[in-house]
Amino acid sequence: MRHTISLTVENKFGVLARVAGLFSGRGYNIESLSVAETLDPSVSKMTIVTNGEDKIIEQIIKQLNKLINTIKVVDLTVTGHVEREMVLIKVSASGENRTEVLRLVDIFRGKIVDVSPDTFVIELTGDEEKIGAVLNLLKPLGVKDIVRTGKVAMQRSIQHNSIDNK
Amino acid sequence: MKMNGAKIFVESLKKEGVDTIFGYPGGVVLYIYDELYHSDIKHILVRHEQGAAHMADGYARVTGKVGVALVTSGPGATNTVTGLATAYMDSIPIVVFTGQVPTNLVGNDAFQEADIVGITRSCTKHNFLIKNVKDIAKTIKEAFYIARTGRPGPVVVDIPKDVTMDSAEFSYPDDIELPGYKPTYEGHTNQIKRSIDMILASKKPVIYTGGGIISSGASKELFAFAELLKAPVTNTLMGLGGFPGEHPLFLGMLGMHGTYAANMAVTHTDMLVAIGARFDDRVTGDISEFAPEAKIVHIDIDPTSISKNVEVDIPIVGNAKSILAEMNKLLKQDKRLKGFVRESEDWKTLINQWKESHPLTYKETGKLKPQFVIERIYELTKGNAIITTEVGQNQMWTAQFYKFGKPRTFVTSGGLGTMGYGFPAAIGAKVAMPEATVIDIAGDGSIQMNIQELATAVQYKVNVVVAILNNNYLGMVRQWQSLFYGKRYSHTDMSHKPDFVKLADAYGAKGYAVEKKNDVLPVLKEALKSKLPVLIDFRVEEEEDVYPMVPSGASLKKMLLA
Numbered sequence: 001m002r003h004t005i006s007l008t009v010e011n012k013f014g015v016l017a018r019v020a021g022l023f024s025g026r027g028y029n030i031e032s033l034s035v036a037e038t039l040d041p042s043v044s045k046m047t048i049v050t051n052g053e054d055k056i057i058e059q060i061i062k063q064l065n066k067l068i069n070t071i072k073v074v075d076l077t078v079t080g081h082v083e084r085e086m087v088l089i090k091v092s093a094s095g096e097n098r099t100e101v102l103r104l105v106d107i108f109r110g111k112i113v114d115v116s117p118d119t120f121v122i123e124l125t126g127d128e129e130k131i132g133a134v135l136n137l138l139k140p141l142g143v144k145d146i147v148r149t150g151k152v153a154m155q156r157s158i159q160h161n162s163i164d165n166k
Numbered sequence: 167m168k169m170n171g172a173k174i175f176v177e178s179l180k181k182e183g184v185d186t187i188f189g190y191p192g193g194v195v196l197y198i199y200d201e202l203y204h205s206d207i208k209h210i211l212v213r214h215e216q217g218a219a220h221m222a223d224g225y226a227r228v229t230g231k232v233g234v235a236l237v238t239s240g241p242g243a244t245n246t247v248t249g250l251a252t253a254y255m256d257s258i259p260i261v262v263f264t265g266q267v268p269t270n271l272v273g274n275d276a277f278q279e280a281d282i283v284g285i286t287r288s289c290t291k292h293n294f295l296i297k298n299v300k301d302i303a304k305t306i307k308e309a310f311y312i313a314r315t316g317r318p319g320p321v322v323v324d325i326p327k328d329v330t331m332d333s334a335e336f337s338y339p340d341d342i343e344l345p346g347y348k349p350t351y352e353g354h355t356n357q358i359k360r361s362i363d364m365i366l367a368s369k370k371p372v373i374y375t376g377g378g379i380i381s382s383g384a385s386k387e388l389f390a391f392a393e394l395l396k397a398p399v400t401n402t403l404m405g406l407g408g409f410p411g412e413h414p415l416f417l418g419m420l421g422m423h424g425t426y427a428a429n430m431a432v433t434h435t436d437m438l439v440a441i442g443a444r445f446d447d448r449v450t451g452d453i454s455e456f457a458p459e460a461k462i463v464h465i466d467i468d469p470t471s472i473s474k475n476v477e478v479d480i481p482i483v484g485n486a487k488s489i490l491a492e493m494n495k496l497l498k499q500d501k502r503l504k505g506f507v508r509e510s511e512d513w514k515t516l517i518n519q520w521k522e523s524h525p526l527t528y529k530e531t532g533k534l535k536p537q538f539v540i541e542r543i544y545e546l547t548k549g550n551a552i553i554t555t556e557v558g559q560n561q562m563w564t565a566q567f568y569k570f571g572k573p574r575t576f577v578t579s580g581g582l583g584t585m586g587y588g589f590p591a592a593i594g595a596k597v598a599m600p601e602a603t604v605i606d607i608a609g610d611g612s613i614q615m616n617i618q619e620l621a622t623a624v625q626y627k628v629n630v631v632v633a634i635l636n637n638n639y640l641g642m643v644r645q646w647q648s649l650f651y652g653k654r655y656s657h658t659d660m661s662h663k664p665d666f667v668k669l670a671d672a673y674g675a676k677g678y679a680v681e682k683k684n685d686v687l688p689v690l691k692e693a694l695k696s697k698l699p700v701l702i703d704f705r706v707e708e709e710e711d712v713y714p715m716v717p718s719g720a721s722l723k724k725m726l727l728a
Contacts, residue, residue: 010346014295018287025288055473062470068292068312071346 002031003057004083004153007046007064008072011037015069019046022063028052032085032150043071047083047152076153083153086125089135092142094118101141108134119144171299171330172197175263176205178306181338184234186210186225186597188218192238193278194265194327210597210626213618215242217590219249220616222260224594226253227577228552228602230383232313233260233594239267240278243324244285248584250320251289255581256404257381259318261309268328269297283324291319299332304339311342316349317468318381349467353484358492361439361463361480366502368437368461370513371397374420377404377580378442378466378486385409385573387490388441394497396507398517400428402443403565404580411549411569417517418526421449422716423562426524429714429722431517432457440464442486445475446581447719455721465489524714524727526566533707534683536560536635540567542686543605543633546694551603552577552595554588556612558642560635561588562712564607586615592630593623603631603694610636611660613701620673623699631693631700634666637708645711649726666703675699 009015016035023030031049038045050060057075064073076083093101094117105112105122108130114121124134128151135143169177175198179187186208191199202209212218215237222233237246243264253260267276283295292312294305302325309321365371373395379388385408392399392415399409400417409416418425420432432438438460443449450456453475464471464478465486472481482489497503528537540563543551549571555561555578570576577595579587592606606613613634623630635641638661647655670677676698678689686704693700714725 014283014287017284021287059470059474066468066470068344068347 001054001057001077002049002051003075003077004081004151005048005050005061005064006074006076006153006155007048007070008038009044009046009067010069010071011042011044012069015044018067018069019048019064022067023050023060026059026063028056028060032148034150034152047150049151074155076155080156081153082156083127083151084125085128085131085151086123086149087131088113088147089122089124089138089143090145091120091122091138092118092144093120097141101138104134104137110134167336168333169336170197170333171302171325172201174299174302174334174336175306175325175330176201176207177336178303178338179207179234182232182306182310184232187234187236188212188221188225188594189236190215190218190238190242192242192265194239194267195236195330197327197330198236198265198325210593210622212590213621214616215245216249216586217593217616217619217622219246219260219262220252220584220587220590221594221597222262223249223253223258224554224577224591225598226258226260227591228574228595229598230381230574231259232310233258235260235262237262237264238278239265239282240280242278243282244280247286247289248582250286250322252579252582252584252587253320254289254291256579257318257377258320259313260320261313262320262322264322264324266295266324266326269326270328272326282322286322289320290322291317293322293324295324296326296329299329299334302329302334303336307339308342308344312344312347316347350469350483351467351485351488353465353482353489353492357480357482358489359496361482362493362496362500364461364463364480365395365437365439366500366506369509370435371395371437371439371510372417372431372435373397373399373439373441374402374432374443375399375405375408375441376402376443379405379408380573382442382467382485382487383573384442384487384490387487387494390494391490391497394494394503396510396514397439398431398514400424400431402446402449402580403578405443406565407570407573407576410571412571417521419565420722422451422718423566423712423714424716424722425521425526425566426714426725426727427517427520429716429725430520432460433721433723435460438462440466440478441490442466444471447475450475450722451716451724452719452721455723528710531707534681534686534704536637536704536706536710537563537567538683539633539635539686539704539706540564540607542690543607544568546687546690547603547605549575551575551605552592552599554578554592554595554604554606556588556606556608557583557585558609558612558640559637559645559710559712560607560609560612560641562642563635566712585612589613589616589630589632590619592632593619593628596628596630597626606630606632608632608634609641610634610638610663611640614663617669620670620675620699620701624674627697629697629699631690631696631702633690633702634704635706636666636703637706637710639708641710642712644709648709648711649715650717666701670701675701677701677703679703679705681705
């Protein structure tokens with residue numbers, strides 16, 4: 001099963017290598033990883049998406065906790081959370097396609113961030129489902145390249161009445 | 167007071183109570199060595215940096231203190247990697263200081279540069295690169311703290327040359343700031359209570375303990391625990407010495423070369439109490455058939471050890487000593503205890519039958535037997551010596567035939583299985599405890615892997631005794647080839663080697679060769695009186711095998727007995 005793990009670490013050089021080494025040394029897989037400073041510049045937050053059986057995930061979480069530089073590990077999969085990913089999509093857009101692409105971008109609340117005579121670069125933010133849906137619709141029109149940031153995720157403050165506005 | 171980095175380094179070590187460094191100088195650590203020139207910290211000049219790491223490790227194992235090694239950059243640093251991995255696998259607290267090229271050259275493929283922080287990331291508990299002289303004191307404080315607390319382990323501190331040259335104000339911090347490092351010591355009260363209920367409801371208990379008993383100093387508590395429950399105890403290789411080897415409740419070691427009684431007991435137990443042990447593959451054999459009928463309580467300071475290999479019923483994370491003390495307190499007040507002891511009598515009768523029907527033994531032939539030599543060493547030292555081993559048959563026979571009575575007397579590379587470990591570890595142990603009798607039980611293969619340290623031992627008059635069980639083979643590998651590879655002894659013939667007596671002589675040590683049984687005791691006695699290091703070349707039976715043996719990956723009950 002896929003898990004999204006939020007990892008709070010000391011912002012020191014080498015920490016990313018320790019985390020990555022922990023996965024590679026044990027043959028665990030990282031699907032995506034994003035990392036950046038938090039409000040406190042001495043602390044960074046990582047969002048790691050990984051997959052494995054429950055027993056593997058339990059080991060991953062314990063091993064992450066064991067790293068000296070790890071401050072906190074939360075498996076967001078088992079708590080209420082919001083997650084987002086940003087993607088840049090370079091898509092063929094000439095002739096009739098151009099309006100079709102623009103319409104799709106509009107529907108999914110994306111942005112055109114670069115234009116050339118026969119391509120657009122689209123910026124789009126959303127959860128995995130939404131990004132998957134957009135890509136599926138754009139593929140027949142000719143997707144030339146994509147770059148994804150990897151998922152970022154945050155625990156919800158109020159578990160019940162929150163609205164996930166995709 | 168303002169001082170240079172090298173001086174801060176030495177002052178910080180003093181603050182940590184370091185009395186001995188095992189080291190080897192080189193270009194980038196010259197400022198530090200210049201400072202050591204005036205210092206009263208004892209420095210042991212090794213002959214190879216691997217020796218320094220193993221000596222620091224041996225020092226740590228017998229004292230419980232943090233062992234310290236100091237080496238130069240590049241090859242000096244990479245030579246310690248095997249020593250670090252050895253200490254990491256066995257949870258031994260050492261700090262290895264490595265010199266590094268000046269900060270402006272780091273990453274430039276400079277002369278004698280190696281990314282030792284990168285190289286050792288996966289075989290240390292933690293490591294540091296110091297980039298500023300102001301961080302030296304704080305980093306050393308953290309390094310020692312990390313090495314000795316929680317589940318202990320090795321720490322590398324990499325110090326570029328310019329950092330040792332720069333100056334800063336020296337003040338040694340009182341507090342540690344490690345927001346992400348808070349080891350759990352106290353066991354969960356409810357889990358402890360539940361485990362008592364579970365144990366007292368069982369009829370066939372076995373206590374299975376490992377190195378955690380030794381590192382937490384829990385031998386007394388374990389003794390009381392076993393005596394209260396009147397429950398049999400088996401040790402892992404790392405756990406030997408944690409429970410008296412001659413005690414009637416002791417089953418001996420379990421696992422691949424464990425005793426018949428220990429392996430049968432864990433196979434048939436209904437209640438396995440695992441303390442400071444990690445269900446290593448050499449212990450469990452086929453994991454699906456390990457303790458198949460048992461409920462399992464697992465006490466360990468490292469949460470990652472729990473439910474890693476075997477699913478357990480009650481995990482208790484914490485320090486073995488304090489958890490056992492708490493359990494003993496509860497047991498003493500528990501009215502169910504008497505009934506429990508009575509109910510488990512049949513189980514102990516069965517265990518005693520196993521012990522009697524299949525004791526550890528060997529066949530007498532005309533030739534000198536390696537087991538015989540170890541029995542004589544035991545007889546002569548009455549179990550009071552510090553025994554180190556190399557790896558292979560010598561190690562397994564020692565574990566079987568030397569009845570360790572006290573913790574921190576058995577020094578062996580358990581997890582990594584490092585040949586060449588025992589001799590430098592013996593030197594480190596003897597330097598730490600000059601009054602103790604220290605004997606390295608070696609093989610003719612292993613001893614050649616760090617034989618150069620004989621010069622170190624002679625230089626510092628470290629009178630350790632090396633008992634080489636010389637069978638002209640890499641014995642354990644030959645045994646596998648004999649049993650599983652149709653006796654095709656591919657490259658395990660070790661008959662081409664130096665004359666150990668002459669070699670000892672060449673180094674300025676004392677050498678003996680022994681072929682007859684009757685000479686074993688007299689030579690050992692003489693060796694133990696020697697002021698010089700001694701090599702004894704015991705020419706033992708060449709094709710002797712270690713039994714019992716559980717073939718790799720087989721169930722523990724499938725022991726080969728002879």
